[in-house]
Structure formats: C-alpha cells, structure tokens
Amino acid sequence: MPPWPRLLPFLLLPALALLPAPPASADDTPSLAAEPAPAGDRAFLVEHADVRGHLLPSARLLLDYARRPLVLRNPNDELDPVISDQTYFHALASLSLFYRATVSLDVPFSLTQAGSTPPSGDAFPRAAVGAALGDLRMGARVRLAGGLDEAGQGAALGLSASLWLPTGTDGYAGDGAVRARFALVAEATGKRLHGAFSGGLRTRPAVALPGVLPTRVATSLTLGLAGGFFVDGARTLTLGGELSADLPFLGGARLFDPRATVAHALVTGHYRITGGPLEIGLAMGPGLGRGAGSADVRVLALLGYAPVKAKPPPDRDSDGIPDKSDACLDLVGVESGDPLLHGCPEPPPDYDGDAVPDENDACPRAAGEATFVRKTHGCPKDTDEDGVPDKKDACPTEPGPKPPAGNGCPKPKEPEPPPVASLAEQEIVISQQVQFETGTAVLRPESDGVLGEVARVLTDHPEVTRIEVQGHTDDTGTPDVNRKLGQDRAESVVEWLVRRGIARARLVPKGYGSDKPIADNTTEEGRGKNRRVEFRILEKKPVTKDASNPAAGGAK
Template identity: 35%
Template sequence: MRLRSLALSVFSSALLIGLSSSTPASAQEVRGFALDRFDPSERGSEWFVLDTLDLRGTARPAFGVVGEWAYKPLVVYDKSGSDEKELGSIVEHQLFVHVGGSITLADRIRVGANLPIAAYQTGQTLEVNGQTFRSPDSALGDLRLSADLRLVGRYGDPFTAALGASVYLPTGDRDKYTSDGNTRVQPHLMAAGDIGIFAYALKAGFNYRPLDEEFAQGKKLGSELFGAVSAGLRVANKKLLIGPELFASTVVTDEKSFFKKRTTPAEVMLGLHYTAGDFRVGAGVGTGVFAGSRGWGSPQVRTLLNLEWIPAYSDDRDGDGVPDSEDACPNEKGVRTGDPKTNGCPAAPPPPPDRDGDGVIDSEDACVDVPGVRTGDPKTNGCPADKDGDGVYDKDDACPDIPGIKTGDPKTNGCPADKDGDGVYDKEDACVDVPGVKTSDPKTNGCPPDRDKDGIVDTLDACPDQPGPSDPDPKKNGCPAARIEAGQIKIIQQVKFKTNSATIVESDTILNAVLGILKEHPEIKKIRVEGHTDNTGAAAYNKQLSQKRAASVAKWLTDHGVEKSRVVAKGWGVEKPIDTNNTEEGRANNRRVEFHIEETPDTGAPAKPAKPAKPAKPKKK
C-alpha cells in the first residue's frame, strides 16, 4: 500500500510538473480516435440506439436525419488526489448530423447506411505529461454499412430476433476524433417486442477495433463488448413511443482497460418518437451513467432530434395484395373476395350445384328448389323440417307436432280436421258438425255445453241449470213443468179454470208437478197460492174470483196430501199484471196462478232449489 501511494504521488507530481513546464516544442502530439459513442439505429426504428426490428416489406425504404449535440464528451482529469479533478475538455461541444437510409428486402433482410458529419466541434488544446491533445473542428465521420436478417417473429410480436453486422469504413479524420483511421467490424444480435402497450428492445455485440494504443493516463483503446436495452410504452393509438434507453461498452483487449472508467462509457437517455403517416419525429436527452461522465465519449449531457420518412406498411405476409388484417389465409397466396371468410384465400373449385342454397347438393336433395335440412332419409333429405310427417312443413304447420291436413288457412294448415271449427279435432269430436267445447268425456267432447244434461244445449235451454223436456216455445224449452226459482215455484203451463169459475180443469199434470216439489222439499214451511186476473169486468168481481181460484188450487194441494198449515191462498185480481191488458195474449198471461214460497226453516228465506228431474233422453243424432 505504501509503495502504491508513493507511486501515485510521484505520478501526480510528474503530471503537475509536466503541465507547468511542458512546451510545444518538447510535447508529443497525440492522435485521436472515433470518439462519438452515439451510434444511431437503422432508419425505420422507433428508438434512437435500439431497434424495433420493423423488417417488413419488399424494397421498402426509409430515410432520415438525426441531430446530436454532446457536452464534454472528452475530458482529461488530474488523478493526484483522492478525488479526480477536471483539467480540461479536449472536446467540449460536439454537434453531429447523422444522415442515413435503409431498405428492407424480402420481408426479412435489411441493408442500411449511415454517415455521421461533425458539423461543429470545439474544445481546449491541452498538454499533459508531455502529450499534446488538440481540440478538433468539423469533419466527416466513418461511413457505416449494415445488414440485418430477421430470425424469428415479426414486428409487433411479443418477441422478434435478428442477427446482423456493421462495417465502419475509415472515411473520417482521426485527428478530429471522427475515426480510428482503420476499418471497424461489429457483429450484433438484436431482439424486440410488444406486449400490449409495453415495448422493449435488446442489443449485444462485439466491436472489432484494431487500435491497440494508449490514449491517455495508461489506458489502451481496442476491441469492445457492447450492449443496450430499452423499455417504453406505446400510447396515442400506438403512434407515440416513449421510454429510456441504456447503452454501454468496455474495452476487452487489455485487462487494464476492461471495465475501467475511461474505457467503459455508459449512457442513459429518455426519448420519444411520434409517427404520423409516413413521417416520424423524435427527441431525447441523456447523460453519462458514471459520476462526472468520465468514460471517453460519454458526455455530461446529450440531446437528440430526428426526422425520418418511412412509408406506412400494410401487412401482406403472402404477397397476394390482401392485407393481413383482411386476409383469411395470411400465409397462403390467394384472391380477393367479398366474403371475409374467404378473402385472400386460394380460389376453391366450384362446389357441386345446390340450387336452393341449403347445403344439400342437388344430387342428394329431395327438395331441390326449397331450402331444407339434411336428414338421413333420401326421401326427406334437403327438405324443410316436418316433425309430424303430415306433408306440411313445420314453418307452415300450425300444428307441427300433430299430423294434420293441408288447408289454405295459416291458423289451421297442417292441423287435424275440425269441421265445426270449435278447436276439437273431428276424430275426437262427439258433435262433428256443431261447434262445442272441449270436455274430458268422449261422449260430450266438442259438443255444445248442456249444464243440466237434459239433452238441450245451453244456448237453446230456457232453464240451463234444471233439466226439462224440449218445447217449441223458446221460453219453455228445456224447462221442467215446475221448478224453484227466485223464491217461487214456477210452472210452465197455467192452471186452467172454467170461464168465470173457480173450478179447475185440465191441470192435474202441472199441479202434480207442484205437489211433487212440495213433497220433495219439506223444508218449505209455507207456500202462498196467488190468483191473478186480467182487467176484463169489474175489479171487485175479479178480485173475488181470483181469491176463489187461489183457494181452489190450495184445496187441491191439501186434498192431495199437503198439510193445510203449509198453504195459504191470496187473490189479487187485476192489481199485479205481468203483461199488457190491451191484447188477448197479454190478458191471457195476466190470468194466472203463482206459487210464492213464504217460509223456510230458521231464516224465513226461500227454499233451496228443487232437485232436478231426470232429463229427457236426447234425440239420436
């Protein structure tokens, strides 16, 4: 350690003495090298240093210019103390313009060129330890020629890789720090990809640099390993890429230079690139990674601007003129069609004829002109569905699950016959010719309703809830001779008397019907027999006659077994007509006997309806 400290002190003292006592006559002039560490990506990339590997197209060109300004890329330091002290900047300001272009061939290979032009350089001429370092001025740089081959993936995939190489021809000036004075060769491997809006790129390689010289302070130049990485986000509909880039290199041909500050320049920069149609613009700013930017060629500040032209690319992998975004067969050359399912696919041989377009070719289609469905039965294959097999296709069949007959009415087409249209098919209808209602009884199913089952349908039955015989009089048809209704025992025939007399004639049948009800309903405690007359004759006489007739009917009932306590007679004369007295028919209706129920047990309410008499047998149809 003491020897090392002593050596450093001696070296520092010698350096200071050299700085103070050296003269131009005795100093040795040092030659420069290719100083600029910014090596722009090929035109067409969306990074400044890294490459997005957009190797698409056939004879697809790209041209562009990158402007670069660097501050203090080459500085000499004093190493005498524990902290290095800046002695001066050999190159303080450096303005480069990189003019380049590329062309992609066969959708996989790209060749390119880049010519750097040092438009402006300035710095200090320094004499250090007997060596003179002169400040450069403007000059050309080394022309770069490159070729790259895409190995896997495509632009925009999660992973794309390419292998390539660059050759740097010594077109620059070594004394102006724009060339090594010999040819450099740089093989490299690149990768890039997009994952959603995230984009990344990688690059690594070897820079063959046949320049085995010390530049300053015992550090040799020579061949290098280099690497770079970038990551960013694609925003604004992927037109804008923004993110950092990091790149570095180190000399590997001399162990004293390997991963040393001076011979290991490293930079990080933040850049953005915006693509608008066929043009792309970009801007970036960066700095050296190590404190003080002490690597040769790594500046304290670097700013970048670029403008390039690259024709917008429409993917057409198979080259058939149909872009991949529209091509249903992107890897097979085909023809353009109006069908998204076949657009860009090879032309298929014409299909066998299928006139109705139902997918069953005509030679197998039992219904060539009617679209249908495929079946295993040659007789129905290609015909419309007919589940019930009645010959009426389901789409037209009002009863698709029940075999029926073809009709002109969409509501009945394909349904079983229903002659009377009552919704009960003829095969189940007990009254085929008469509209009726559906019942669970096969004997009445489809027949008109007959609630009292007297053989007279409700629509014709004057007493639909009490069975009775048929009668030509609509008001009596289906009614029993006597019935309980609305607090009365109603009769369908009048009790007849001799003229101007209370003697009953030809009325046994109707009175027996009343008698039957009273016998069947002992709960009827009292019945009032009312007599009524028309207005013919004197009112007093009529009332007296009506009273006698009521009493005569009451006596007939008691004579035939009805308790006297159950019957009372009342004559009303002309007081309660039910029809007009201006016609013979009306007067005949007013001459009547009525049976009013006065009492039932407990409530005094009318008695419950009479049991229905046995219905008359319906006539055979």
C-alpha cells in the same frame, strides 16, 4: 435455399473480432461519435429486431451534441478537456426487404469539435475545429424468429451486423481502420409498452490515449436497452429511456474499466407528426463512464421519415386471403360471401345450382343429384328410369309414359278378351259366330278357329257326355226352309267336330231355324245375331280320377 448461407456473414464476424486489430491512424485520435440506431427504428441508439415492410425506405437526420466527450489528465494532474464540445450530424437511410431483413447506411459528419486549455497551458494535441467526414457505416439486420403482427404487437429476435469504413478525414472523426460489429437483437411490443435489447461484439483498433492514466480504446462488448410507453392509443407520442454501453476488454483494457467504458443513459421522446411517417424526436442524458466518447451530457435530436407497413397475416397459398379466414388453405382461391367458400377456387359454372358442374352434368338445366354414372350424373332422381323425375312421377317405382302422353304411371292393362269358347253350367259359350256361306250349310274357313276351341273344350271336359248342336237362322224365308237350313248347318258342325276327334255319340245336331230369335229380325244387326250356332249341354257326369284319357274325347 437453406438459411445458413444468409447467416454466414454474421457467423464470421466473431472470428474477425478476435483477429489482431489493424494499426491505428497516425494521429491516434479515435472517433468519439455516438452510433445511432438505423433509420426507421423507434430508439435512438438501441437497434430493434423486427422488420416492418418490403422495399420500404426510411430516412433520418440526427444531430448529436456531446459536452466534454474526451477529457484526459495531464502530467500536472489537471483535467484537459481535449474535446469540450462536439457536434455530429448523421444522415441515415435504410431499406426493408421481404419483412425479413433491413440494410442500412450511416454517413456521419463532425460539424464542430473544440477543446479548452487547462490552467497550466499544458494541453494534449487538439483536433481541427472545422467540419469533417466521419467513418461511413453500413449495416444489415435479419429477423430470425417471431415478429410483430398487423396491430404492431408481438416479439422478435434477430441478428445485426455493421461495417465501418475508414472515411474519417480528421482527428476524432474516425478510427482510421475498418471495424465491425455483430449483435443479437430482440424486441417486444404490447398495446402500450415496448422494449428492445442489443448485445454483441465490436472490433476497434487498440489505442491508448495519452495521460497520466491512459484512456484505452479497443475491441469491446456492446450492450443496449431501450423501453418506453405509448402515451396515446394511436402511438403518435412515445416516452421512454435508453441505456447503451461499450465495454472494451482487449488491447490492455479490462472489462468494466471506467477509463475505457463508454456508456450513456438517455431520456427519450418520439413523436409521429399527425400519426404519419414523419417523425421528430429528442433524447438527452449523462455519460456513465470516462472512456473516449462518454460525454458529461449528450443531446440528440432527429427528424425522419419512417413509414410502417404491417406484415401481412399468414397466407399459405398466397391468394391474398389470410389463413385465418381462408376455407381452402392450400388452394389459390377468390373472395366469397360464403365463409365455407371464402378463399376457395371459383366454382365452375353450375346453371341448375345442384353442385354438379355443367361440364359434368348430364342434365345441366335441371337440378339433380350426383350419381357418378355418366348418363344420370346431375339429373333428377328417376327410380323407375322412365324419363319422368320422381318429383313429377305419379308412380315413381313403376315405369310409365312421359307427359303429355302420361304422368309416369303405366297404362292400365287392356282386359283380356274372353276366350273364344268356354264351358258354362249349361252350355259351351262361344264369343265368335260360326260362319257359313250365305243360304247354305257350307262352313267358311274362318269358322275353323271357333270350332277348334269348341273341340278343345270338349276334349278338356270329358264329363260333358252329350251336347246339342243347335242351328238357328233369321226369319228370311219360310219357317220350314229355315228349320231345314238350321238342321243342315248343325249337322255340318257335328261332322267338323267328329273329324277333329270328338265322339259322334256326344253330339246331337238340331235345327231350330227362326223359331228362337235372340234379337230383332227387322234390322240387319238383329238378323246377324239370330244366325248362330249354340252348344247346349244335355248330359254331364262327374269326372273320376281313373277317367279315360280326355284326349280321346270319348271316341270309340
């Protein structure tokens, strides 16, 4: 809601002041009562600007005694004390709202008002001497700018408005008409000093009181100044002074006319009992004008209840944590021992403490890092993606098995098996035996693999021009039989190689039988090793660039 609708009543009051004043009451006896500041204000007559609390009530009972508040000069040129002594009692109450506005009420009672008679006996009409109800006053104030901080220091500017209802029941207790006041109010408070200012406009019915020199009451300018100092650091005792003035300027009155001006200078003292909300105060001082209500001496005494609730420090997000210590100014948060998190929303559960919430953590029980990839977000770093975190991976850049099968390193490579057939300096070495049917030269099918590799070597190396295919046996049987078996087996191998394209001229079969054992023939293992075929190189020549196609194997 824009602020101007709240200020509309205050903006209309100056216009009301310029309207013709309503007719005065029949007895033309205007109110002579002082107009105290609202309950809760530090001053007696000068209204303050700040608002100290929300839904915070204040109350005050004020006794106002005035000596000779109305003196007129009669036709005999004598001073006629129409009211020589007057005592008022004010019951005041106020309520602060939102640390921004205050509404107030003042119910005045005239307790005593008496006048003495001049020597000639020629006196103006007197008021009744009994108690009478005065004009009830309702007020409102809004703080426009500034304000006191939690220590009660600072400056504030505000607008104030009051409305009097014609409830006065006897002469000089009320004006007999509705009246209003509009004022600009300001205050400033430091550690030891304080001050307040009020300036505005008040409407009143125009009245010219009888007398040789008429005393006029009319719409007027109002001014007020208050200041003082705190005697102690707790601000329980305050001493100071106030100046208030009512300066009529309509209804035939001239501004600063002494017979229309109502002004008072007061010396004030204010004490908060035990530093709490209960207060007592006393003020007294002379009048500075001769208008109706400007007394020779005025004495005010008060007893009140004025609690003060400091305005809370700024809290932009309304989370109860002041902005000056709130790490997240725009987010409702909670208190925290960590100043970087104080006032921030409570973090979601994070079991492993890696700053990745459990609900988004792919590894909620293992501290990791943010990767923003769903399957690894919040998981320990695993460069080689082998499931073993880098901190525990003995080989972080090479994938390997997890414990207990491994430590993250790849398993050593198995040595490559030796080739089935390979060319050495003096022979073609085979890693598998050529197999024959027992006691015969018949090749078994499983021998095709090793003999195929031998054929490959011979094909790849045409420089090997002659090899001896040797047939060896164990010592089972007679030497002649074994030699014959060895010879037959060597020839079977040669025939197999020839069928595979190897030139017969390169192959020389030779049976040695059991004459050249390589192992102990007394054991089965040894005899198995002795039953073998070997390929010994007999001739080898260098290979030339224009050698015949090796695929032909030298075949004719």
